[in-house]
Amino acid sequence: MGLIEQSMIPLNKAIKAMKLDPGAAAIIAVPEKTTEVHIPVKMDNGKVQVFTGYRCQHSTIMGPAKGGVRYHTAVNMDEVKTLAFWMTCKCAVAGLPYGGGKGGIIVDVTKLSERELEALTRGYIDKIAGVIGEKKDIPAPDMNTNAKIMGWMMDEYSKITGQYEPGFITGKDISVGGSLGRTAATGRGVVTAALEALKVKGMKVKGATAAVQGFGNVGSWTAKLAFDEGMKIVAISDVYGAIANKKGIDPYKLAEYTATSKGHSVVGYPDADPIDKELVLEQKVDVLFPCAMENQITKDNAKKIKATIICEGANGPTTPEADEILDKKGIFVVPDILANGGGVTVSYFEWVQNLYRFFWSEEEVKNRQIDMMVKAFKEVYDLTLEYKVPMRVAAYIAALKRLAVAMKFRGMY
Ligand SMILES: NC(=O)C1=CN([C@@H]2O[C@H](COP(=O)(O)OP(=O)(O)OC[C@H]3O[C@@H](n4cnc5c(N)ncnc54)[C@H](OP(=O)(O)O)[C@@H]3O)[C@@H](O)[C@H]2O)C=CC1
């Protein structure tokens, strides 16, 4: 089953449970606009290489499209469309005045020099400039993109429009209009969601064990902030391998290690033992945080998962077949469109600060973010009780309720 078909399964369950109008359901099932571009880059060896990139605006029903840009070899149009659809639902669950968008370039960033990466980034913005903008579609970071790349994108777009354009993109460095708290925001949201889930399950936070798949932006901040809450991180993986320590891993020390390790990998960290990377998902822990990418928990490994709670930092880490197995096992899954909404929530704060040219303290950002996440969690949890559906379906119901009202008042159905 392809990613688009997979993503329709929980959506259709929600549509059925809430008896959504078929017209509204049909609108939400397809993206509004997709763009494919080809970006020629003069490489350091003097040869030209042409890269393929995408941008998709899945929906602008609730506001401008919003969502990250991914640089990865596995990027393709179906993946971008699905990620954009998830953004529409995520923004609606969080109650943000945004639709959903996503972009990506097929590229192995480890093979590019800094100059090639900048040229590719600027070339991508040149090609998609017509379909993005502060009031149209606002990009942000995703896998293998960061504040530096957002800065280049902002600079290129400002050159094209001939004016300073901080509000066209989020996830920037503070010096160019970024928000305090954005770098850690997705991890903070994931941990906030996990704390709420532990509460629902009547479990203690201090000493609760956790395993984290992925040690990039989302995984590393999830690990650090869970550690700050007193949780014990017993296993962590990245694309190269995994490490485990029953006594706990200090993610701050691990981040110091990965800053200079080969490939910035967790492999070889001296205060833990190497384990097979697939085993990270199978640890007997209170909370499992999948923070890498799609389709990691599948029908093949779902049976082996021993966590009490799964809190999804990544987008789409669990396949629909796996979801059914986890549900039968009674595992409490906090779905991506709820759990990882903290990133786009603080992106929204960044955009608001850019529009007003007035900046907030880190404490203000953090408190507002936590308030919004706790509220969204409660809303979704209440819907699981009302409709007797798992958290994932309840999250789609929460999103569709907001989208349906907006569509109605815009006269779309
Ligand atoms: N950045 C954000 O604000 C948000 C991101 N997300 C989602 O979170 C996920 C991670 O994004 P982000 O942290 O930004 O990306 P990064 O590129 O910063 O990190 C990705 C991490 O996942 C690891 N990884 C990739 N594939 C595997 C694998 N098969 N097994 C184990 N580890 C793997 C990478 O390892 P290595 O470094 O060794 O390649 C890296 O540690 C994505 O699904 C993204 O869409 C969701 C909401 C917001």
Ligand SMILES: O=C(O)CCC(=O)C(=O)O
């Ligand atoms: O911060 C944003 O605008 C979007 C982040 C993102 O791409 C995501 O939540 O998947």
